[in-house]
Amino acid sequence: MIRADMSQLPLSLAPPRGMRFDNFVAGPNRAVVDTLRRGLSAGDGYFLCGPRGSGKTHLALALMAQWSARAHRACFVPGAVPAAAGLLDEARPELAVVDDVEQLAGNATAERALFNAINRWREARTAVLLTGSGRIDFGLPDLASRVGHLARLTLQPLDDEGLDLLLGQLVEDFQLIAGRGMIDYLRRNGPRSPGRLVGLFERLARRAQAERRVVSVPMVREELAGPDS
Secondary structure: OOEOOHHHOOOOOOOOOOOOOOOOOOHHHHHHHHHHHOOOOOOOEEEEEOOOOOOHHHHHHHHHHHHHHOOOOEEEEEOOOOOHHHHHHHOOOOEEEEEOHHHHOOOHHHHHHHHHHHHHHHHOOOEEEEEEOOOOOOOOHHHHHHHHOOEEEEOOOOOHHHHHHHHHHHHHHOOOOEOOOHHHHHHHHOOOOHHHHHHHHHHHHHHHHHHOOOEOHHHHHHHHHOOOO
């Protein structure tokens, strides 16, 4: 089981940027963030939906951090890992988070493990958060029914104001020195997906540190044209 020891969670981002509610730019998703930030009660079940890169994992890990700080038993199961079915079988938490749940679809063993886990969590009044795209073709009809009965929270794309706030937040989080026109260029030409922007800023931060340079428009243009963009 992956417990709520934040040093053990599969974070893709190294410090100084962590996954917290405080550095999630909500934009039009304020109600979703407030629902999660207020904390799930015993027996609550939510399905957090949104396209890839919309911030679902960020919010899931922020919730884990909050529960960890309050000394609650919690587990985080990344649906994409091969061991997900085994982790689901072992989980006996007060909060259960299953990220990218659609990754389990089509795997009979994993689907059965998730179905059994949800039933077990319901009996134990465990708080549950699943994340996914929202459209999942489970082969197990009973599992589809269980997931369908969870309260749904849906993340909307960032508006222009939210995008500006996110760009400023990422410059601060990654401790970058932004060159002249860099933010304006990204606003016009960069991705709008928070996940893709975070990946871009990770690459820019590594390159700026290695080359001891400010993050200029030409550097951003080169990274946007690269294979990882």
